[in-house]
Amino acid sequence: MLNQEAIDALASQAVPARGHLIxxxxxxxxxxxxxxxxxxxxxxTTIAAGTEKDVDDAVAAARAAFPKWSRSGPAFRRKVLLxxxxxxxxxxxxxxxxxxxxxxxxIGMALKAEPLSAAGTFRYYGExxxxxxxxxxxxxxxxxxxxxxEPLGVVGAIxxxxxxxxxxxxxxxxxLAAGNTVVLKPAEIASLSLLRLAELALEAxxxxxxxxxxxxxxxxxxxxxxxxxxxxxxxxxxxxxxGRQLLEYSARSNLKRVFLELGGxxxxxxxxxxxxxxxxxxxxxxxxxxxSGQVCVAGSRLLVEESVQGAFxxxxxxxxxxxxxxxxxxxxxxxxxxxxxDQLGKDLGYVEKARAEGGTVVxxxxxxxxxxxxxYMQPTIVTGVKPDMTLFKEExxxxxxxxxxxxxxxxxxxxxxxxxxxxxxxxxxSNLSRAHRxxxxxxxxxxxxxxxxxxxxxxxxxxxxxxxxxxxxxxxAMEKYTDLKTAWIDLG
Numbered sequence: 001m002l003n004q005e006a007i008d009a010l011a012s013q014a015v016p017a018r019g020h021l022i023x024x025x026x027x028x029x030x031x032x033x034x035x036x037x038x039x040x041x042x043x044x045t046t047i048a049a050g051t052e053k054d055v056d057d058a059v060a061a062a063r064a065a066f067p068k069w070s071r072s073g074p075a076f077r078r079k080v081l082l083x084x085x086x087x088x089x090x091x092x093x094x095x096x097x098x099x100x101x102x103x104x105x106x107i108g109m110a111l112k113a114e115p116l117s118a119a120g121t122f123r124y125y126g127e128x129x130x131x132x133x134x135x136x137x138x139x140x141x142x143x144x145x146x147x148x149x150e151p152l153g154v155v156g157a158i159x160x161x162x163x164x165x166x167x168x169x170x171x172x173x174x175x176l177a178a179g180n181t182v183v184l185k186p187a188e189i190a191s192l193s194l195l196r197l198a199e200l201a202l203e204a205x206x207x208x209x210x211x212x213x214x215x216x217x218x219x220x221x222x223x224x225x226x227x228x229x230x231x232x233x234x235x236x237x238x239x240x241x242x243g244r245q246l247l248e249y250s251a252r253s254n255l256k257r258v259f260l261e262l263g264g265x266x267x268x269x270x271x272x273x274x275x276x277x278x279x280x281x282x283x284x285x286x287x288x289x290x291x292s293g294q295v296c297v298a299g300s301r302l303l304v305e306e307s308v309q310g311a312f313x314x315x316x317x318x319x320x321x322x323x324x325x326x327x328x329x330x331x332x333x334x335x336x337x338x339x340x341x342d343q344l345g346k347d348l349g350y351v352e353k354a355r356a357e358g359g360t361v362v363x364x365x366x367x368x369x370x371x372x373x374x375x376y377m378q379p380t381i382v383t384g385v386k387p388d389m390t391l392f393k394e395e396x397x398x399x400x401x402x403x404x405x406x407x408x409x410x411x412x413x414x415x416x417x418x419x420x421x422x423x424x425x426x427x428x429x430s431n432l433s434r435a436h437r438x439x440x441x442x443x444x445x446x447x448x449x450x451x452x453x454x455x456x457x458x459x460x461x462x463x464x465x466x467x468x469x470x471x472x473x474x475x476x477a478m479e480k481y482t483d484l485k486t487a488w489i490d491l492g
Contacts, residue, residue, distance in 0.1 A: 002093075004331050007107060010097040011329050015045040018191070020054055020215055021198040023061035024208030029054060033188050033216065038104035038337035039327060041373030047191050050216025055183070055224035058212040062154045062181035063230055065209030070151045070179035074130040081126030081177060083204035088119040091200065095165065097329065099193040103161050104337030104375070105291050106328045113291075114193065118169035121473075124457045125177035128475060146487040151179035152257070153232035155481060156225040158218070158246075160238045161190035161339050162294040162397075168194050170461075170472035171235040176211065178481040183212045183231070185222055189340055191215045218242060223249065226256075233257040233481065237296070240466055259480055260468035261296065261461075263395050264423025266444065267416040268299035268452060271409075272308045274428040275450075281315035287426070287452030289323060289379040292338045293347075293399035297424035297461075299452050300396060301385075303415050306405040313383065313403065317363050320379045325368060337374050338398060344375040347398030354382045354391040354402070364399070387418050395421065409434065413441045422464030426452045445471075 015035075019028040029048030037044040048054070069077070088095065092115040100110045137145035157171040164186055172182050186194045191213075198213045214221050222242070225231055226249030234256055236246055243260040250256045268287060274280050287299035304312050328336025338344040344367065351365045364380030377399055385392050385402040392402055406412045416425060426448035427438040439447045445463040446455065455461070455473075462471035471477060 002108060002111065002331055006093060007097055007329055007331070010094055011101060015098070015101070015192065017046045018195050018215070019048045020050060020058065021195055021213045022054070022058045023212065024202055027054065027057070035102065035189065035192070036340075037101050038339055038375045039101065039329065039372075041341075041375070044101055045192070047188070047195075047215045050185075050214045050221035052220070052224045054214050054216070055221055055228065058183045058214045059154055059225075059228055059230050061209035061212055062183050065207055066151075066153055066181045069181055069207060069210050077177060077179070078126050078129045080205045081122050081129070081173065084201050084206070085119045085123035085126060087200045087204055088115050088122065088197070091196075092116055092119070095193050095196060098196060099165060099190070100328050100336065102192045103164070103190040103339045104328050105162070106333055106336035107331065109290055110328070113163055114165040118165040118197070121166075121169035121457055122173045125173040125478070128478065129177045132475070132478065142490065142492045144489040144491055146489070148485040148487065149178075149482040150485050152481055152483060153180060154230060155180045155182050156228070156231045156234045157182055157184045158222050158225065158234065158236045158238065159184070159186055159194070161187035162291060162296075164190040165193050165197060167237050167472070168197070170477070172211065174477040175235070175481045178478050180481050181210045183214060183225060185214055185216070185218075185225055188215065188217055226250065227253045229254045231256055233259070235259045235470060237261040237470070237472075239263065243468060257480070259470035261423075261463065261470040261472065262466060262468035263296050263397070264421040264444075264463060264467045265301055265393065265395050265419045266297055266299050266421070266424040266426075267301045267303050267442070268426045269412050269416060269428065269438070269442075270302065270304045270308070270312055271412075271427070271429040271431070271434065272305040273430045274308075275430040277308065277312050278315055280428045281312060282319050283452050285316060285319040285323070285379075288401045289320065289335060289399050292335055292377065294339060294343075294397055297446065297453065299424070299426055300401060301392065301419075302401055302403045303406055303412055304403065305412075306407050309405050313362070313381070317381060320363055320381060323379055325376050325378065327372075327374075335379065335399070338377050339375070341375050343398065344377060347377055347396060347400060350391060350394070350396045350398070350400055351380055351382070354385065354389065357389045357391070358384060358386070359389065359391060359402075360384045387415060393419050409437070413438070417443045420466040423467035424448070424463075
């Protein structure tokens with residue numbers, strides 16, 4: 001159980017300046033990036049601003065470590081990953097508080113979604129290592145055909161500022177389990193917990209060079225990873241614009257594989273026959289406003305059947321207005337800070353544009369707690385959002401919900417599929433046949449039914465259309481970090 005005194009004690013500690021972690025050693029770097037906490041707008045620490053040379057050094061370390069790591073027995077890799085999971089759990093509160101000071105996620109959610117989730121991910125793939133077999137093909141008796149799975153080599157991973165440990169683990173753990181080595185590039189405004197994770201990996205017995213972290217700006221270190229001729233694959237979660245750049249970098253370099261998860265504008269569809277509208281309102285509010293709406297799968301478009309719009313919105317607004325926005329390290333806060341001043345400005349800009357295009361703000365819409373120096377925003381509900389409006393089409397990545405009504409199931413499907421994205425979705429109905437029809441009809445990688453969120457590591461996460469084509473989580477995630485090699489043996 002979380003304890004405010006323990007949280008405050010960790011939050012009071014100074015955060016030392018951090019360098020890259022390359023080949024098992026901290027490398028200071030020649031230039032620095034200031035890290036400002038969204039909690040109070042004050043300088044938290046500095047991190048190294050990576051260069052092309054830093055990336056070269058990290059990739060060289062990963063390449064040198066690859067032969068031994070990839071050929072080590074599954075039992076050894078399993079032991080290391082399971083030990084790392086134990087260490088993450090041991091240091092869970094420390095990691096959670098460090099991450100909250102960096103990116104503003106409310107502490108209760110951060111603890112569960114960041115270190116505890118990451119520990120579970122490393123444990124899952126550690127346990128999977130010695131349970132996945134190669135194949136023997138059904139050939140003629142005079143031939144033996146073997147299908148081997150081999151690691152790709154050096155994997156570059158670029159992860160965003162929201163849930164860096166969770167998303168980082170989704171990429172790093174299966175890559176390491178499959179026998180690859182990794183160079184991880186965190187977001188410059190959320191690097192601290194991942195640097196600490198890499199230190200714990202060394203403590204767990206991971207050989208030097210197997211897991212490296214290079215911090216810095218995406219335009220420098222991210223680009224260097226994307227263009228590097230000795231990086232065999234790149235796993236990315238972030239914006240569509242950067243995802244397109246990474247595909248271009250692959251084409252300009254060594255045709256490295258690129259796995260992209262590019263966000264969404266996910267529909268949350270509420271039919272009039274929903275069994276419990278009050279519960280649907282409560283879950284839907286959390287589905288968009290948790291972590292200030294900074295969640296890839298956030299249900300940012302509410303599609304509600306016209307006949308229950310009034311009753312449902314009344315309950316939704318009531319739930320929303322009860323959320324306590326404030327210091328994310330306080331157990332009395334339900335919602336923390338927006339990650340940065342830049343992101344807050346974008347969020348508020350979307351609200352103003354929605355108003356200008358004819359939308360109605362029924363609750364929220366403003367910056368609050370400005371006197372703290374932090375970046376806080378009211379959870380915001382905008383009604384009257386039409387399919388041609390910006391708020392209907394573009395990902396805000398903030399605490400802003402767009403509400404649109406529909407009259408028929410066919411119209412609901414058309415609206416749900418009416419954006420360039422296809423990451424997540426939800427359907428609320430008591431009609432089992434309708435639920436299955438909607439699962440088939442909604443073009444998204446995840447369709448929740450009578451809930452929003454909550455899927456675990458056992459199922460894949462990824463999208464359709466311009467939400468990308470990467471798949472994190474589940475055993476399927478390991479497939480993308482391996483190559484298939486056929487051995488065709490003539491026994492005659």
